[in-house]
Amino acid sequence: xxxxxxxxxxxxxxxxxxxxxxxxxxxxxxxxxxxxxxxxxxxxxxxxxxxxxxxxxxxxxxxxxxxxxxxxxxxxxxxxxxxxxxxxxxxxxxxxxxxxxxxxxxxxxxxxxxxxxxxxxxxxxxxxxxxxxxxxxxxxxxxxxxxxxxxxxxxxxxxxxxxxxxxxxxxxxxxxxxxxxxxxxxxxxxxxxxxxxxxxxxxxxxxxxxxxxxxxxxxxxxxxxxxxxxxxxxxxxxxxxxxxxxxxxxxxxxxxxxxxxxxxxxxxxxxxxxxxxxxxxxxxxxxxxxxxxxxxxxxxxxxxxxxxxxxxxxxxxxxxxxxxxxxxxxxxxx
Amino acid sequence: xxxxxxxxxxxxxxxxxxxxxxxxxxxxxxxxxxxxxxxxxxxxxxxxxxxxxxxxxxxxxxxxxxxxxxxxxxxxxxxxxxxxxxxxxxxxxxxxxxxxxxxxxxxxxxxxxxxxxxxxxxxxxxxxxxxxxxxxxxxxxxxxxxxxxxxxxxxxxxxxxxxxxxxxxxxxxxxxxxxxxxxxxxxxxxxxxxxxxxxxxxxxxxxxxxxxxxxxxxxxxxxxxxxxxxxxxxxxxxxxxxxxxxxxxxxxxxxxxxxxxxxxxxxxxxxxxxxxxxxxxxxxxxxxxxxxxxxxxxxxxxxxxxxxxxxxxxxxxxxxxxxxxxxxxxxxxxxxxxxxxxxxxxxxx
Numbered sequence: 001x002x003x004x005x006x007x008x009x010x011x012x013x014x015x016x017x018x019x020x021x022x023x024x025x026x027x028x029x030x031x032x033x034x035x036x037x038x039x040x041x042x043x044x045x046x047x048x049x050x051x052x053x054x055x056x057x058x059x060x061x062x063x064x065x066x067x068x069x070x071x072x073x074x075x076x077x078x079x080x081x082x083x084x085x086x087x088x089x090x091x092x093x094x095x096x097x098x099x100x101x102x103x104x105x106x107x108x109x110x111x112x113x114x115x116x117x118x119x120x121x122x123x124x125x126x127x128x129x130x131x132x133x134x135x136x137x138x139x140x141x142x143x144x145x146x147x148x149x150x151x152x153x154x155x156x157x158x159x160x161x162x163x164x165x166x167x168x169x170x171x172x173x174x175x176x177x178x179x180x181x182x183x184x185x186x187x188x189x190x191x192x193x194x195x196x197x198x199x200x201x202x203x204x205x206x207x208x209x210x211x212x213x214x215x216x217x218x219x220x221x222x223x224x225x226x227x228x229x230x231x232x233x234x235x236x237x238x239x240x241x242x243x244x245x246x247x248x249x250x251x252x253x254x255x256x257x258x259x260x261x262x263x264x265x266x267x268x269x270x271x272x273x274x275x276x277x278x279x280x281x282x283x284x285x286x287x288x289x290x291x292x293x294x295x296x297x298x299x300x301x302x303x304x305x306x307x308x309x310x311x312x313x314x315x316x317x318x319x320x321x322x323x324x325x326x327x328x329x330x331x332x333x334x
Numbered sequence: 335x336x337x338x339x340x341x342x343x344x345x346x347x348x349x350x351x352x353x354x355x356x357x358x359x360x361x362x363x364x365x366x367x368x369x370x371x372x373x374x375x376x377x378x379x380x381x382x383x384x385x386x387x388x389x390x391x392x393x394x395x396x397x398x399x400x401x402x403x404x405x406x407x408x409x410x411x412x413x414x415x416x417x418x419x420x421x422x423x424x425x426x427x428x429x430x431x432x433x434x435x436x437x438x439x440x441x442x443x444x445x446x447x448x449x450x451x452x453x454x455x456x457x458x459x460x461x462x463x464x465x466x467x468x469x470x471x472x473x474x475x476x477x478x479x480x481x482x483x484x485x486x487x488x489x490x491x492x493x494x495x496x497x498x499x500x501x502x503x504x505x506x507x508x509x510x511x512x513x514x515x516x517x518x519x520x521x522x523x524x525x526x527x528x529x530x531x532x533x534x535x536x537x538x539x540x541x542x543x544x545x546x547x548x549x550x551x552x553x554x555x556x557x558x559x560x561x562x563x564x565x566x567x568x569x570x571x572x573x574x575x576x577x578x579x580x581x582x583x584x585x586x587x588x589x590x591x592x593x594x595x596x597x598x599x600x601x602x603x604x605x606x607x608x609x610x611x612x613x614x615x616x617x618x619x620x621x622x623x624x625x626x627x628x629x630x631x632x633x634x635x636x637x638x639x640x641x642x643x644x645x646x647x648x649x650x651x652x653x654x655x656x657x658x659x660x661x662x663x664x665x666x667x668x669x670x671x672x673x674x675x676x677x678x679x680x681x682x683x
Contacts, residue, residue, distance in 0.1 A: 070649070072649050072655065073655065074655055074656075075655075076607065076610045077601075077605070077607050078596075078608070078609070079610075079645065081600075082390075082394045082529070082642075083649070085390055085394075086390065086646065089388075089390050100509060101509075101511075101607065102601075104514065104602050104603075105600075105601070105602065112527045123508075123509065124507075164508060164509065164510060165508045166507060166508040166509055167507050167508060170508070195494065195498065195510070327507075329508065
């Protein structure tokens, strides 16, 4: 919710600018003697939207010479622990991955290898001395896409298809819903979870059902939803990656996740020996450059909406507006 | 082409055939490896090292073999009596469900009570699941290949319902997973800092017991007789229905135990991705072992070695992990062809 304040606005702006300057200093390229030895373990192919963001950031860090980068993709949860142990055994400095399906086992591995740094996507907090966590905290750009959806809908019905009702999904959905409701109090939501992270036909069917009940904008949390939108000529909102080019005229806005700020900080901490079990979630916030709104097409989104979104975006960046964090499961009719 | 059964298989042939089969598989897989830009010989050396070289590699291969021994035995026992149990995957999951139901609260303070209880519950659940299609077969003549296979999907949906409903862990933050197995019910790890757990011992003991049962007891004789010729067995005064039910209880129980090991020994809680197809791989293991219970252990170790080794090699060389799957599949095919070659003489005409 926005803070209503006038007198202290200038002071806060000054503070925000100072903080931004400090941040820039902290992320200025640091040359260390040897590249950090990084390995990543992914449960899905690196093309998958969520993982692709981590892969991209690590590839860039390798190109800059800051790290050496090995990875294993499509690792089944049954094999996850082994791959973690293999990399730890091989003497990697930093192991990155996603432990949503193996939270307990992964923490045990970290405890067994105290000299290795672990940075893992997780629903839980950091643990031990060397197990840090991150997640895609892009509720801020999600809120902004909600404004676009709330303004563009004509039927005042927005459909949302998600994977599982877990915190990181619920959070983005609620932020999106808040954004839509703040500009259009009459808007209604239809919510379905398909019970899978990757099942495009199922996601598509759920989306068709929503379009049949009157939804004219779809929140595409999963692959398949934008296809349904394109087929039935309604609009869609993207999540994590920019799909506007893949679905021209269908996807009108996308909330993007950037893993670079998180990776830069973790790698630097490992390089100078200061890595500790911390929550890196905040580095996915817009103020750190961890989240952003993909550029929108003025042909699809009218200028006054673009202006409205840009204004709110600036408020978020300036710390003048805070997007609510709500991890509870969203339901239809909310 | 005509196949003629061999009477007696010479010893040199039964020793050289598997070696030739592996060699052929590695030769075939050299092509995709070379295309992927990997040095072929180094790749196979890394594969061997990845599966057997060192503590972590060796224990991972053993941990992988444990469930395969149990599902392999489940298939071998059933196929021996010509009960075509394709449903070990579903029985494994039912075993895991029972283990979680019994073992997620510490109702007894001693692992000496809880671990056996969890195992018993898992074995019972697997046995009961196979009993349904077996009774349908003996009473109504329903084809068990179809029913056991389709039950796998029913069970998976049932597990999905459980982990998103009554069994869901309230602390899982919405993730579809059950409450964790209590520490008192968890299968102890045999070697610290590895994944080798008590399930491996259970699997080896089970293999010895099944071998004794089939080869040395009256029950085993009846099983083999019913499998070889049901009419003759009935004429000799055996109750084929009773034999089938007995076989089903043993087979389903073994598969259920595999599920107990995975949930109480490895993962710690139930999810819908607990098994990477151990139930189906068990069929291949049983076929490789020609339904011999002791050979099942060797076959399971073979499959686990190839899998863990190829997986590690693909990582070490940076080639696609799909090549690892290709090597596993090719080795299984050539080995199966090898066993066929052992049993039959081929006449080209």
